[in-house]
Amino acid sequence: MKRFHIILCMLAGFWGCKQDQMKPVSNDKAQPNPVxxxxxxxxxxxxxxxxxxxxxxxxxxxxxxxxxxxxxxxxxxxxxxxxxxxxxxxxxxxxxxxxxxxxxxxxxxxxxxxxxRPLRPAIWNVYESLAVTEAFGGLQVKFNNDDKGKIVIVTLLYDPAAKEWRNVNNFYYGLDSGKFTVRGLQPVKQQFGIYIKDRWDNKSDTLKFELTPIYEEELDKTKFASAMKKKYPIPQVAPLPKTPGVQIAEPTNLSSWPIENMWNGIVGNEGYHTTENKDVPIWVPIDLGVKAVISRYKIWQRQAGYIYNHGNPHEWELWGTNTPTDVNSWVKLDHQIMEKPSGLPLGQNSNEDIDAAAAGQEYELPIGSPAVRYIAWKHIDSWAAVDGIIGHLHISEISIWGQIKK
Incomplete structure (x- = not known):
């Protein structure tokens, strides 16, 4: 009881304290000399x-x-x-x-x-470097930002019915060069505008132009299916490298992480997860259910405390074919190394890193890629085993866009 009384007294003293007030750190009122x-x-x-x-x-x-x-x-x-x-x-x-x-x-x-007398603001150098081209589902913008000014590139679309411009995209940047793609636009000729502004609301002129976005659609994930059990002769599957003490096996999944989770529409701490300690590369073949020219794909890493770490993909290739039983028919469609926006070392993530992982990383295939029904994900290494000869793979979700062919 005595101890309880002492604690009450301490709390009363704490609550009775007056708040500190910000005051000048000196009472010397002498006027300083100027610069x-x-x-x-x-x-x-x-x-x-x-x-x-x-x-x-x-x-x-x-x-x-x-x-x-x-x-x-x-x-x-x-x-x-x-x-x-x-x-x-x-x-x-x-x-x-x-x-x-x-x-x-x-x-x-x-x-x-x-x-x-300031020099030209960064917005004008960026404005003069703009290069715009049509892209699948929209348009792609490339630019230089030699001054590394913190800028916003605003993309506008003219609405002929309302006779007004409307904002369709804001892209924030602070590095010396970059590019971005605006998606979700109809494949018809439209009028666009782009201007640059900075954090002080200085604005460049508006670059106006017309272009026609290239048609694409998101492939129906309900038609996707695992093709691993069919044992297609994917190139470079055999012989696999021999590592002492490591069992060489097909990329079997953990029981609660089947490959079908990779296209179930759920992003989070679930998805497809191979068993661990496998020789790489690991090949994961998928039947898309339709023949399509793939324009782009987006992957979501396993989230929570795993982004840019553990078995999330770091380097990979994407292969495709229409005759999966013919080992010579497979062609390489893409090769990527995932970049962390912040460039921070393993285990350290900025808010930008977290936001990018949550939004999903998107990769565009070059125009002219062949139409394929079967794809194979070639897992080269994961974030926790960069350049490693063993490892595993987990991906939370994948979405694929393209042009469906007969």
């Missing part, structure tokens, strides 16, 4: 301003004040640095930036003004 010798160097949509700092131990930071499109902005730089970056300009005109040194007591110096 001197400011020099501005233009950058893409920005400027870097270097300067000399006064010899003042009470100095806290430098504040830069400026305007973009009539809106007041500011940037701050620690007293440990000798420069401040101002950014967000949407033109190459001359702008005035006002610099202040600020003391630990939050007292500002007299202002020092400097003229800056």
């Amino acid at each position: 001197s010798n400011p020099v501005a160097v233009g950058m893409a949509g920005a400027a870097e301003i270097s300067y000399s700092l006064p010899d003042d131990q009470n100095l806290s930071y430098v504040r830069a004040e400026f305007e973009i499109n009539g809106v007041k902005k500011e940037a701050k730089s620690s007293y440990f640095k000798r420069s401040v970056r101002v950014e967000g300009f949407g033109d190459t005109a001359e702008h005035t930036v006002t610099l202040y040194t600020v003391s630990r007591a939050e007292v500002a110096s007299t202002p020092v003004q400097v003229k800056v």
Whole structure:
């Protein structure tokens, strides 16, 4: 009882504490001296301003004040640095930036003004590099972003009935080059528009064009079937590499992870899972139920704590044929190495990595691929056994698109 009373007293003391208030870290109200010798160097949509700092131990930071499109902005730089970056300009005109040194007591110096002239914003370099081509189910956009600006590429579709443009896709990017594909569009000639904007809402012109997306449809998964038990003579199945202590067997699955789970429409911590410690490559043949020119496919990794790890596919090939009993009829349709968006090492995943795995990784086959009914997934290695000679495979789900042929 005595111990309970002591705890109550401690809690009462805790709840009775006053909240800390943010206050200046110094009571010295002396005005600091301003910066001197400011020099501005233009950058893409920005400027870097270097300067000399006064010899003042009470100095806290430098504040830069400026305007973009009539809106007041500011940037701050620690007293440990000798420069401040101002950014967000949407033109190459001359702008005035006002610099202040600020003391630990939050007292500002007299202002020092400097003229800056930013270089062209990254949005315009990206805009001029746009290359658009028709794609299966939509269009593909390639671009360069040499300045590595954080940009958004906005794709528009003109609605002739409503006589207005509507947004169909936003693509966010910050690396030096890239490409993306807009899907789900009808295979008829349509008018599109693309413009670039940045996080300060600066916008490029709109590139307008017409094109006709290439027809495709998602293959009916209810027609898919396992072809493993038919023992088709897939190329390179035999002889398999010999590894001491490892049983060489067909890619049998764990009892609760049949291959049919790979196309049951459920993405998560289930799917197809081979038994472990198998020599690679592992071949997984599938009967699509129809003959089709495959345009693209999307795979979902085993989710939860397994993305980019364990038996999720890292490198693979896709093969196809219409006469599976003829070993010489199989042709390689695709070869891929899965990339992690963040580039982080095994076991470390960013939010971007998690989002990409949840959305599924999509891979497009080149135009001109042959129509096939039978495909074979050649598992080369998994994320947990990169370049390994043994391993296993698990995939949560696969979807396939293409043009069905008679």
